[in-house]
Amino acid sequence: MAELTPSQRTWKTFKQNKIAVAGLVFIILCIAIAFLGYLIMPDSTPRANNMTIQLSIKKPGATFTMLRIRKSEPVDTVNAFVKMLFGQQAFYKDVPIQSYHFAQDSIYVDEYIGDEDKPEKKAYSIVEVITGKKTSDLVKFHSEFGPVLVNAKQLEDKLVSEQIVKRTFWLGTDTYGRDLLSRLILGARVSLAVGFMSVIISLLLGITIGAVAGYFGGWVDACLSWLMNILWALPALLLVIAISFALGKGLWEVFIAVGLSMWVEVGRLVRGQVLSLKQVEFIEAARSLGFNNARIIRRHILPNIIGPILVLASSNFASAILLEAGLSFLGFGAQPPTPTWGSMIKEHYGYIIMNSAYLAVLPGLAIMLMVYAFNLVTVGLRDAFDIKSQSTRI
Numbered sequence: 486m487a488e489l490t491p492s493q494r495t496w497k498t499f500k501q502n503k504i505a506v507a508g509l510v511f512i513i514l515c516i517a518i519a520f521l522g523y524l525i526m527p528d529s530t531p532r533a534n535n536m537t538i539q540l541s542i543k544k545p546g547a548t549f550t551m552l553r554i555r556k557s558e559p560v561d562t563v564n565a566f567v568k569m570l571f572g573q574q575a576f577y578k579d580v581p582i583q584s585y586h587f588a589q590d591s592i593y594v595d596e597y598i599g600d601e602d603k604p605e606k607k608a609y610s611i612v613e614v615i616t617g618k619k620t621s622d623l624v625k626f627h628s629e630f631g632p633v634l635v636n637a638k639q640l641e642d643k644l645v646s647e648q649i650v651k652r653t654f655w656l657g658t659d660t661y662g663r664d665l666l667s668r669l670i671l672g673a674r675v676s677l678a679v680g681f682m683s684v685i686i687s688l689l690l691g692i693t694i695g696a697v698a699g700y701f702g703g704w705v706d707a708c709l710s711w712l713m714n715i716l717w718a719l720p721a722l723l724l725v726i727a728i729s730f731a732l733g734k735g736l737w738e739v740f741i742a743v744g745l746s747m748w749v750e751v752g753r754l755v756r757g758q759v760l761s762l763k764q765v766e767f768i769e770a771a772r773s774l775g776f777n778n779a780r781i782i783r784r785h786i787l788p789n790i791i792g793p794i795l796v797l798a799s800s801n802f803a804s805a806i807l808l809e810a811g812l813s814f815l816g817f818g819a820q821p822p823t824p825t826w827g828s829m830i831k832e833h834y835g836y837i838i839m840n841s842a843y844l845a846v847l848p849g850l851a852i853m854l855m856v857y858a859f860n861l862v863t864v865g866l867r868d869a870f871d872i873k874s875q876s877t878r879i
Contacts (some may be wrong), residue, residue: 505865528667553577555617668824686744691751699759792870803859
């Protein structure tokens with residue numbers, strides 16, 4: 486039987502760690518859910534920001550009957566790819582109701598306005614509810630929209646079948662009556678995007694600076710090491726906040742701020758690894774063959790230190806999620822109404838003592854599980870690459 490390659494041996498060792506594999510499966514599942522995003526969210530409106538104020542702070546599993554009133558302004562239907570990325574504007578305004586009946590050309594409803602209040606009685610034109618057009622003339626409606634709907638009974642049947650629906654809020658609603666499950670899913674997309682982009686930025690900077698410092702040595706190493714030591718001495722969260730002050734508030738600013746705060750760890754690791762490898766025999770052989778420094782670093786040194794880099798990248802991914810949550814909690818992250826797990830905790834932590842703890846506990850639990858999964862993968866990769874524990878930043 487053919488001998489296993491180093492990558493195959495590493496994967497075989499990693500698979501033997503069942504807990505690490507479970508963490509990897511959880512991460513892949515979260516990535517799939519976040520990628521599909523609006524396609525699987527109960528609230529597919531942009532930023533999951535469809536508010537129904539009457540349904541503020543409803544418990545998980547709450548179900549309501551909704552009258553869907555067609556909006557008067559035109560709304561374009563987007564294709565599946567655009568919807569997956571950016572969502573679909575709502576075609577209807579949702580009105581929670583407790584009961585309804587028809588009379589002549591109108592629908593009379595008992596509109597739900599709260600558990601402690603009596604329902605408010607309202608009447609809506611059937612034609613207006615279905616079409617969004619302000620007309621109660623069925624003859625005019627018939628002549629304008631064709632012969633499909635020919636009498637009031639058919640209009641009523643169409644309204645009941647298509648625009649009176651039951652909606653269940655599986656994880657409840659927030660203070661603005663928005664679906665909490667949808668905002669958690671969209672928050673996962675934000676957290677994973679911040680982690681991915683931040684790790685990419687930190688790897689590009691850290692590998693480049695660390696490799697240059699370790700390979701060339703001398704005054705180059707002294708200057709770059711001085712810079713890394715200065716940044717290493719600063720607390721990570723304070724450094725991120727300082728960079729956020731300089732760049733401003735927003736999602737892309739968070740990518741850059743978190744990425745710039747984490748490259749030092751990568752740079753220090755790569756510098757040390759390059760220092761230990763640059764004098765070995767195969768590197769000297771590459772120099773004697775006339776290969777330039779860039780080729781030696783890219784083709785002969787970096788492939789041999791990929792293990793420690795991957796371990797640190799996995800650890801930094803978890804750190805980036807925590808930093809993003811902290812920034813959002815402090816108001817420096819993605820701005821409302823974009824949902825992030827940190828901002829969801831900030832908006833609702835006061836409800837922990839008001840019999841609605843789930844509003845803050847659920848996003849906190851999501852952060853904990855995601856970070857824990859990445860830590861499990863980090864431990865699995867460290868064992869698979871047979872790497873001694875690296876010092877961590879506090």
